[in-house]
Amino acid sequence: MESLKRTKIKALLQMEPGVEVLAKGWVRTKRGNKQVKFIALNDGSTINNIQIVANTELFDEELLKRVTTGASLAVKGDLVESVGGGQHVEIQAKEIEVLGECDPMRFPLQKKDTTLEFLRSVAHMRLRTNTFGAVLRIRNAMAFAIHKFFNEKGFVYLHTPLITESDAEGAGDMFQVTTMDLKNIPLDKKGNVDFSKDFFGKKTSLTVSGQLEGELGATAVGEIYTFGPTFRAENSNTPRHLAEFWMIEPEMAFYDINDNMALAEEFVKYLVQYALDNCMDDLKFLNDKYDDGLIERMRSVLGIAFQKVTYTEAVEILEKAIADGVKFEYPVHWGTDFQSEHERYLVEKHFQKPVILIDFPKDIKAFYMKQNPDGRTVRGMDVLFPKIGEIIGGSEREADLEKLEQRIDELGMSRKNLEWYIDTRRYGSVPHSGFGLGFERLLLFVTGMANIRDVIPFPRTPKNAEF
Ligand code: ATP
Ligand code: MN
Numbered sequence: 001m002e003s004l005k006r007t008k009i010k011a012l013l014q015m016e017p018g019v020e021v022l023a024k025g026w027v028r029t030k031r032g033n034k035q036v037k038f039i040a041l042n043d044g045s046t047i048n049n050i051q052i053v054a055n056t057e058l059f060d061e062e063l064l065k066r067v068t069t070g071a072s073l074a075v076k077g078d079l080v081e082s083v084g085g086g087q088h089v090e091i092q093a094k095e096i097e098v099l100g101e102c103d104p105m106r107f108p109l110q111k112k113d114t115t116l117e118f119l120r121s122v123a124h125m126r127l128r129t130n131t132f133g134a135v136l137r138i139r140n141a142m143a144f145a146i147h148k149f150f151n152e153k154g155f156v157y158l159h160t161p162l163i164t165e166s167d168a169e170g171a172g173d174m175f176q177v178t179t180m181d182l183k184n185i186p187l188d189k190k191g192n193v194d195f196s197k198d199f200f201g202k203k204t205s206l207t208v209s210g211q212l213e214g215e216l217g218a219t220a221v222g223e224i225y226t227f228g229p230t231f232r233a234e235n236s237n238t239p240r241h242l243a244e245f246w247m248i249e250p251e252m253a254f255y256d257i258n259d260n261m262a263l264a265e266e267f268v269k270y271l272v273q274y275a276l277d278n279c280m281d282d283l284k285f286l287n288d289k290y291d292d293g294l295i296e297r298m299r300s301v302l303g304i305a306f307q308k309v310t311y312t313e314a315v316e317i318l319e320k321a322i323a324d325g326v327k328f329e330y331p332v333h334w335g336t337d338f339q340s341e342h343e344r345y346l347v348e349k350h351f352q353k354p355v356i357l358i359d360f361p362k363d364i365k366a367f368y369m370k371q372n373p374d375g376r377t378v379r380g381m382d383v384l385f386p387k388i389g390e391i392i393g394g395s396e397r398e399a400d401l402e403k404l405e406q407r408i409d410e411l412g413m414s415r416k417n418l419e420w421y422i423d424t425r426r427y428g429s430v431p432h433s434g435f436g437l438g439f440e441r442l443l444l445f446v447t448g449m450a451n452i453r454d455v456i457p458f459p460r461t462p463k464n465a466e467f
Helices: 061-066 117-120 128-152 211-221 257-278 280-289 292-298 311-323 340-351 399-410 415-428 438-446
Strands: 017-033 036-042 050-055 072-079 089-100 204-206 223-231 242-251 307-310 353-361 377-385 391-394 431-439
Touching: 017 050, 017 089, 036 072, 036 257, 050 072, 050 280, 061 089, 061 391, 117 128, 128 257, 128 280, 128 438, 211 223, 211 242, 211 280, 211 415, 211 431, 242 280, 242 438, 257 280, 257 292, 257 353, 257 377, 257 431, 257 438, 280 399, 292 438, 307 340, 311 340, 311 353, 311 431, 340 353, 340 377, 391 438, 399 415
Parallel strands: 050 089, 307 353
Antiparallel strands: 017 036, 017 072, 036 050, 072 089, 223 242, 242 431, 353 377, 377 391, 391 431
16 A cells, blocks of 8 residues: 555545545544445545545455544545545545544544534544634644735744743733742842842743834844744633734834834735635635634625724714613723724724724823824724724834833833833834734634634633643
8 A cells, every 4th residue: 555655635636537546534424334335534634525435345344343433544546536426536445444543432523513612622632623624724824824925025034032021011911931949939138039040040921022022123124023922911711812822023114104004904905815715615614614704704804995093083983882872891981992892893883894993092002102292192003803803903113212211201111121122212213113913813803713712723721721
């Protein structure tokens, strides 16, 4: 059997009949009668299975008994035209080898209809399902498309540190990194933890954003992007938050807020288009199984311009909605941060298209955002998407040294720890902008999954870090 080279199922399904082939994969289902067995084999290269037709006269009964759902097989046979509907070719088996048996009494993915909730409880095995195969392939396609997009524009992929001493704006609560013996923590004379004894000689954490380091890169080579793991110890069990997620953070010298918004819109449209062009089999599967509006919703964001709205205008719209009887769980007034329910109202009900919110009250945004002349708002931008709410957060950065320092002081932050960052404004400061796209938020949009735990292979959330 091994003299023949294995062909992946995705390729097999596109080949013309009349050749001998070797396929390998896992059994999805087996059915049939006394004369013939039909085995659906999948190797992960596509959502589609190849049908193996096994004439029972050719094979030992004992061997066919070992062909159960989940078992792995190597099958040699002739690729023939399929008589049954559904596929154009199938394999008329000549040799079958069971590579690994799968005990039907114990295999957790036996039942045909397994809920996503159940699958989370067997997360080490759920990758074997059609659903997670589809999600993983789309995830992979999106990661590739992100690199392709920026590469074609001449952006430099910058690797910012995962272990950091900076708390990046206080974007989120941080996970501390230490090698100290927690049962015997070194203290200084005042009784405080003596971080000079720790591995790095100072207090360090896992990064909540690569932006500040990204600005060092952008003000050196012009346009950069980061794409890496990001950690936030947010104790919020929502369907949109993970403790470990992936973020894409482009940062561009010489871009103002309008250039920034244009790039963000072009970027997400490119990714959605790429998924439609390259992942249709998987999208159709997810559309049929979980979210019959998925493909339509994806197409709907492509043809139109995103709606730009100032925060102040958005507050007026929401206040009017409330006056007209719309009920929200959280209150709205000028100065509060919007909740996802407000974001979704603006996108799904009011404008019925993606929204870019701009000009936020400075007190709900980070210190580095460019201050508007009105003295109360800053040049931030959030891109809001249907079903999700915020998918991108970004801003034009404050390029003026004095204003930046003043804001740091106003917020009672320590300038000392930020000197390295402030240096970008001391030496050849330029207008610049950037944003962060949450990779899993994008994946929610292009898979139709409702829970962020179902678009990352190994989710980390409060009280959950398996494997
Ligand atoms: P949110 O208000 O939704 O919690 P944020 O304003 O804290 O998000 P930013 O600091 O602006 O988020 O981060 C940029 C992007 O990273 C967000 O627009 C979102 O797509 C994503 N993101 C932020 N926090 C998380 C998280 N805990 N899990 C997954 N993605 C996240
Ligand atoms: Mn944000």
